[in-house]
Every structure is written in structure tokens, then in C-alpha cells.
Amino acid sequence: MPRSPSSPAFWRSPLRGPWFTSVLGVVLLVGITVLFVTGLLSYAAYNPDLSPVNDQTPDKGLLGFYLFAWPTDPSWLYRLTQGTHVTLGIALIPVLLAKLWSVVPKLFALPPARSLAHALERLSLLLLVGGGLFEFTTGVLNVQLDYVFPGSFYPLHFYGAWVFFAAFLAHAVLKTPAALRNLRHLRHEPPYEEGELVSPNPAEPTVSRRGALGVVGGGSLLLFGTTVGRGFDGPLRETALLVPHGGPEPGSGPGAFQINKTAAAVGIDARETSEDAWRLVVEGNGRTVRLGRAALLQLPLHNAALPIACVEGWSTSDQWWRGVRLRDLAALVGYETDTAPDVLVESLQRHGAFRRSALRDNQVRDPRSLLALFVNGADLTPDHGYPARVIVPAAPGVLNTKWVARMTFGDL
Incomplete structure (x- = not known):
């Protein structure tokens, strides 16, 4: 041979x-x-x-x-x-x-x-x-x-x-x-x-x-x-045996749906997300507005049923989000809602990729695009981005930035 x-x-x-x-x-x-x-x-x-x-x-x-x-x-x-x-x-x-x-x-x-x-x-x-x-x-x-x-x-x-x-x-x-x-x-x-x-x-x-x-x-x-x-959600999700996201959903209650990174994993300190300490900075048109969570709750709040889907291929079914429309935040610094521009979103997270991300103007103007404060009828959990996170229809999960600290509106 x-x-x-x-x-x-x-x-x-x-x-x-x-x-x-x-x-x-x-x-x-x-x-x-x-x-x-x-x-x-x-x-x-x-x-x-x-x-x-x-x-x-x-x-x-x-x-x-x-x-x-x-x-x-x-x-x-x-x-x-x-x-x-x-x-x-x-x-x-x-x-x-x-x-x-x-x-x-x-x-x-x-x-x-x-x-x-x-x-x-x-x-x-x-x-x-x-x-x-x-x-x-x-x-x-x-x-x-x-x-x-x-x-x-x-x-x-x-x-x-x-x-x-x-x-x-x-x-x-x-x-x-x-x-x-x-x-x-x-x-x-x-x-x-x-x-x-x-x-x-x-x-x-x-x-x-x-x-x-x-x-x-x-x-x-x-x-x-x-x-x-x-x-998928429910029993079918548990058949995904070969992937990290195929097991039971994390925890229970309104926040019991999949996450990639926990607050602890990206260096979020609970003290900086407390109501007394946390402020959202909104910038654009040469203006700066600072809003605590209580001030955000005084703005018009809207609901959107949207999924989360990540590059790793996993996704959730629609979750019920409630928060302030991104285009309304743009209006706080002088943009009309129908001309709201791109936005740069920055997170409190210290570790990992996409600590900053950008959204196009069509995403900002969509009425379902929110700075979410609640999900499924309850406050966001720390791992889902408390005190505020972005949620945008059809966007990859990493662009739905969690633990938002600053939003800068303007053409990028």
C-alpha cells in the first residue's frame, strides 16, 4: 500500500x-x-x-x-x-x-x-x-x-x-x-x-x-x-443545548429574559446608578441638559413591544418597554422631532466593547425607539441596564446600550 x-x-x-x-x-x-x-x-x-x-x-x-x-x-x-x-x-x-x-x-x-x-x-x-x-x-x-x-x-x-x-x-x-x-x-x-x-x-x-x-x-x-x-422563548429555548443561551432564563419576574453581560461583569457600581447619583447628560446644538431619573419620569412616557437580538444569534420574544422617545430627548436640545439627527450614546460600563455606540437618524426618529426606564411593567433590573437603556426596533443588541450616561445628538 x-x-x-x-x-x-x-x-x-x-x-x-x-x-x-x-x-x-x-x-x-x-x-x-x-x-x-x-x-x-x-x-x-x-x-x-x-x-x-x-x-x-x-x-x-x-x-x-x-x-x-x-x-x-x-x-x-x-x-x-x-x-x-x-x-x-x-x-x-x-x-x-x-x-x-x-x-x-x-x-x-x-x-x-x-x-x-x-x-x-x-x-x-x-x-x-x-x-x-x-x-x-x-x-x-x-x-x-x-x-x-x-x-x-x-x-x-x-x-x-x-x-x-x-x-x-x-x-x-x-x-x-x-x-x-x-x-x-x-x-x-x-x-x-x-x-x-x-x-x-x-x-x-x-x-x-x-x-x-x-x-x-x-x-x-x-x-x-x-x-x-x-x-425562541419557552420550552423550545431549552433545546438549544450547544449554545450558551440555551438554558433557563435568568431569574424570574419581569426581567427574566436573556442577557449577555451583567452589571458586575462590565464594572457597574450600584452607587453610581442610584437615584441620587445618576444623571443623564443630553447634548446637541450647543446645549446641555442634565436629567435625573425623577425628571425623566416627568416627560411623556411611551410603550413599545420589541425583541432583543444579538450577533451571537440568540434573541428574545417581544418585551414590553416603557420610557422616553429618543426623538423627544433630541427635542430637549432644540431639534424638531421629524428632523432629529444621529445620536452618540455612551454607557457607564467600564469593560467590554461598545461602551459607545451610534444610531442613525431614522432610528432616532422612529416612535418606538426609547430610552427605556421600565420593562414588562417593572423598573429595569441592574443587568438589563438600570437606570436607563436604549431600545431600538430591528437593531443589534449591542446598539441597545445599557446603563446610559450621555447622549450627544448631531450628525456624526
Whole structure:
């Protein structure tokens, strides 16, 4: 038996072949395209053009050509797009690994390049495999709140996605016609195939190719079933066994819905959020207004039923929020409610990302965008941002800043 991986006879699995690889390739063609689109939408939702506050990917240049003002309708938009992105990404892991396994002999083939065209194909394959493993690995680590990256997750994942998808697109253009021909001509699993992926000396099969696809599909369904519940409340949420937010909701009562970071984790001191100590500073138009919680309660209060959805893919159902409209706070420093501008929001938190965040003018003007003081009929809990937090329809969770200390209105 050949000992070198560069020899075709080294790889003896009878499962490898054009039909098996083509089936996996078509699934990934659809799935990865959806992942890429929903990932770009997630980036747009962070309002990266509100520089330098929200923009953590400098020098994106042409890669930001598609950016647009993220809408506030429907209020569950980010919950849907990011939930799809994360859940589908996790469910596709078995398919990706099976696809890489099915073509691994190509990575060891010699000579490395038989021609310029072959060299370019090998290079695209290297970028495809490396980019795919990088994107899926960093995505899973982010979902698990394991921030072990050598830098911020956002630029790494953003730039990595463009490199990976460019290689993926080039590979798809080259290989999709052949894959579709394989599926069309080989409608039933062939007993024998020819091609560079087929071993010249195959081992005795222990499972059919359809059986192997069933194992891969079963693995994807298992991951889907133990992940998708993170986007729902009630008993279904407890089925999300593989994610940090799949267990029981924190505590009980009006504040018993998911959080990412507690007040203690970000350095909030209860003394600075007391009614005597805390003041909200509102600035804009050269004016400054300072309001305690009691003064805020004297302003017109409004209700909004809105979810919270985070980049890790988890979300809550609608919670009932009550507070002061952001556009009414802008009016305190001289802006008309229908011309309220962007706002920079600063938090009391001392640790972690997004201690400052910015919202676009369309988000500020939406009547459901609130500086919330209550949730579900009770005061905010410390972990949900007491004494005041921002809540905006369809915005990523990190833009719904907690423990708000200062709001500066004006074009950013």
C-alpha cells in the first residue's frame, strides 16, 4: 500500500467520487450564499458608516459598497437575519467537513502545478479551504462567547468572509456545471465511477454513499435542533443545548429574559446608578441638559413591544418597554422631532466593547425607539441596564446600550 498521500492509491475510501462530492457541493453552494448575504446584512445593521464609533473595520473601501441605512421595520428583522446566519452556519458544519474530506486527495496531488491554470485553481482551493475553516471556526467561537481572536472579531470575520467568498465564487464558477452534470446523469448512486477522486484500489465498502449522506444530513439536523431554540422563548429555548443561551432564563419576574453581560461583569457600581447619583447628560446644538431619573419620569412616557437580538444569534420574544422617545430627548436640545439627527450614546460600563455606540437618524426618529426606564411593567433590573437603556426596533443588541450616561445628538 502506498505510504505517500500524494499517491491516488493512498486514499482507499470507496465513498469518494464525483457524485458524492457534487451532492455536498450543491448544498454548500446554496447554504454558503445565504450565509454570505446574511453576514453582510449583519454588518450593515451595525451602522459602520457612523465613524469612528461603530466602525471597527477601517479601510474597507470598495468592500462597503452595499452599505445602507438599516431599517427599523419590521422590528424582528435582525432577529430573523442573524438567527438564520448563525443557525444555518452551525448546521452546515457537517456538510463542510464532509466536503473537505471528499476532496482531500486533491490537496496532496503532485506536481503542485501542471500549468498556470492549474496553479490558479490550486491557489483558489487553498484560499477556499483555509477561508472556510477560518470563517466557520471564528463564527462558532464568537457564538460561544470565546473571544480568543488576535484582534476584534468584526474586522477578522468581515475581511475573511470576502476572501473566502471570492474563492468560493471562483470555485463555483469552475465546478458547478460539472457538479450539475454529475447529478443529472447519475440520478441513482452509481456502483462505479471514474475520476480523479475515485480510488484506483478502493477498500471494501461498509456503507453506501447514500448512507454516508444520511449520516451527514443527520448530523446537520442534530446541530440545527440543538441550536435553533435560541431564537425562541419557552420550552423550545431549552433545546438549544450547544449554545450558551440555551438554558433557563435568568431569574424570574419581569426581567427574566436573556442577557449577555451583567452589571458586575462590565464594572457597574450600584452607587453610581442610584437615584441620587445618576444623571443623564443630553447634548446637541450647543446645549446641555442634565436629567435625573425623577425628571425623566416627568416627560411623556411611551410603550413599545420589541425583541432583543444579538450577533451571537440568540434573541428574545417581544418585551414590553416603557420610557422616553429618543426623538423627544433630541427635542430637549432644540431639534424638531421629524428632523432629529444621529445620536452618540455612551454607557457607564467600564469593560467590554461598545461602551459607545451610534444610531442613525431614522432610528432616532422612529416612535418606538426609547430610552427605556421600565420593562414588562417593572423598573429595569441592574443587568438589563438600570437606570436607563436604549431600545431600538430591528437593531443589534449591542446598539441597545445599557446603563446610559450621555447622549450627544448631531450628525456624526
